[in-house]
Amino acid sequence: MRAAALLITVYFAGAYSQQVCDHPPRAWCSSWEIAKACKVEQQCIEYFSHQNPKNSNEPAVQVELYYESLCGACRNFIVLQLFPTWLMLREIMNVTLVPYGNAQERNVSGKWEFTCQHGPSECYVNTIEACVIYHLKDLQNYFPIIFCIEQSYNLTNVLEPCLAAFEPDLSVKTVMDCVNGDLGNKIMHDNAIKTDSLNPPHEYVPWVVINGKHNDSLQDTAMGALFNLVCDMYTGMKPQACQKAVVTPLKKDSVCFH
Known part of the structure; x- marks a missing residue:
């Protein structure tokens, strides 16, 4: 009903x-x-x-995305591949988002300072998204907001309408207190550790890890046909959506190098 x-x-x-x-x-x-x-x-x-309720009887395909918010290639992957695939296959896949990418950090008087590839605005939006993820915790709640931000024209000013559309119970003030405070600083440091601990080390973003593994074949397939890759790698009974192949090719060289 x-x-x-x-x-x-x-x-x-x-x-x-x-x-x-x-x-x-x-x-x-x-x-x-x-x-x-x-x-x-x-x-x-x-x-x-x-x-599509979660099927807890079979191991879901684990998709980790290491990205930076203002990288055009990352935005295209989220908007054209990852979010639509998750929307249709959420019962057989788990997604982990780690906004940090090619940023660098240094400890200045006990506080972490970040330098981002696309400037201070990228560090700002990275932290907004990290704080949204932290406060909402459940992918089903925060992924639509991340998508809303990433597909917007002006990423730095879209938090309020995205929250209003998808998660009105989370206030802009709560997110911004995190962004501007010690909590946001700690979360971004944690994301830096996760990103810098990748094996093999990331060379560019978006950097896609499937079931704990990254290689050129998995990366290229994910960039061109993530939907098909998730369907192929799922070991349980395939959902009906998998009966139709979906390909949204992205250029192989469409990445932001480290």
Whole structure:
């Protein structure tokens, strides 16, 4: 009943977008591009979250992403590959997000100072996303916010509308107190340790680790067809979504080098 009600919500939400949505209602949640065109992103997120309960009987595919917030390649991977794949396959995959990337840190009088590849704004957004992850803890709650930030035009000023859309119970003040305080500094230091401990060491971002492993083959496949990779690597009964191959190729050289 809950899923049916959500589909009805999707239908009526899309009905107001017919001038840009030329897809039939049954297809509105079939891909993230169509959901965006029909302006039913939030409704599709809710629909899939109820359609695809976690299957705890089989080990989920573990996908770790080490990234930096203003790297164009990282943003493309999150928006075009990782988030849509998780949206449709969340019952067979776990995602870990580590915002830090090619940053560097140094200890100055007992406090960590960070230098980021794309400047201070990137350090700022990295910390915003890290604090959102820390406070919400559950991927289902924070991933839509990370996606909302990463697909936005101005990442530094989009926290408030993204929280309002996806997690209104988390206040901007709570996040910003973390960003500007000792907690955010500690979280980013922890992310630095995680990133610097990668084996093999990361050479660029986005750096994708699948089931604890990174190699060129896994990286290239993840960048070009993550959905198919997760379906192929899952050892349990494949969900219905896996019956349809999904490929959103990204350029092999579209990375931000360390």
